[in-house]
Amino acid sequence: MDLENFDYPEFAKYEVVDSSNFVNFGSNEACVLGIDEAGRGPTLGPMVYAVAVSPVSLYSELKPLGLDDSKALTEAKRDIIFKKMVEDEWTRERLAYRLNVISPRMISAKMMMEGSKGALNEMSHSSCIDLIQACLDNGINVKEIYVDTVGPKDKYQKKLAEIFGKKIKIVVSEKADSKFPIVSAASIAAKVTRDERVKNWVFEEGEKDLTRDYGSGYPSDPKTKKWIAANCHPVYGFPSIVRFSWGTAQKIMEKQCCKVNWDPYNQKVVEKKSKFGKRPVLTLDNFFTKAPPSKK
Structure with a gap:
């Protein structure tokens, strides 16, 4: 079976969620992206990949939000920050986001069809690439990208550089969510969204x-x-x-x-x-x- 050209059914495709300010965010001003995920290890629920976007000129102003690795924050603190990303105008001038919600059925289908746990890494890489491309396709002027690594960071960084060229600065790092505030923002958006989906799961059965x-x-x-x-x-x-x-x-x-x-x-x-x-x-x-x- 040609898995590269296989047309997965709807249940086995990403659900995409954008912040209302995502399209053309930054009005062509140079922007920085941060990418992270939540829910890689659980047996239940989706894995959520997120990209957070901020204008380079305003990036240093994110500090008052208290951004950090989502796992280092309390649930209440994560909820407050994400609510600001959704509703607060000051925050929305400085942050936008897109989410790829990868359903349990999509994860299972890919891993069981391809016969390898390496399929999870491939899904992660594909989602990251899709998120970056979505930013470019939606009029965002991407100049810097910071990614929390999946697998060997050097190999991953080279892969992204080959796709998106040398004009964009790309940094792939372990624990990027605790090093770079823009990745922290992505981590929080992914974590809050995943937790909400699991808590309020709609059982098809x-x-x-x-x-x-x-x-x-x-x-x-x-x-x-x-x-x-x-x-x-x-x-x-x-x-x-x-x-x-x-x-x-x-x-x-x-x-x-x-x-x-x-x-x-x-x-x-x-x-x-x-x-x-x-x-x-x-x-x-x-x-x-x-x-x-x-x-x-």
Whole structure:
């Protein structure tokens, strides 16, 4: 299957959320971008990528907002800062943002189709690239970019530089959310949005037999493990909030779900090239067999 050209269904695409001042932000003045994510590790809920934008001339004025790594701030403080980013005119003159909300189903589909946990890094890189491109496409004059790294920072920085050229200053760094206020702003926007989505998750399956007592959503949380195990259907698996591809979820499915044996004699195998060489990949034909002859 050609994954690069595969048209994912709507549930497996980004949900994009812009601040109302995002388009043409800065009125062509030179701007600085910061990019970070929230929700990379949990078993439950979306991963949210955010870009924050500020005019270079006003960037130093962000200090009074108290920006910091979102994990170092209390929930109340994060909420106050993000509310200012949304509503406060002084803040909105200095900050705009865009969010890519990556659903649990999109994460699961990509990771399970590509057969590698490296797919999560690739999703992160793709989202970052999409956010930068969105800024350029929406009339923002991008001069500097600061990114919290995913994977080796030098390799990631080179990748971004090859795409966006040498005219834009690009810095990829560990703990960028605690080093650069613009990345802190992105971190806060991503974290507040993710927390709100998890707290008020809309269950496509309906809420008749579902509770919201699922804890933090992280694999190490006993409440999360208990909730996932209690809401595992023997055929359909989990509600849409769960990342099927996570180890915690897969172990529960192995214990509680119906076993399916695919006939190895009917498998067709194709070779897929990757940086690790060729590896066998199952095609869609693997999951179907010819119908038996009809009786006349």
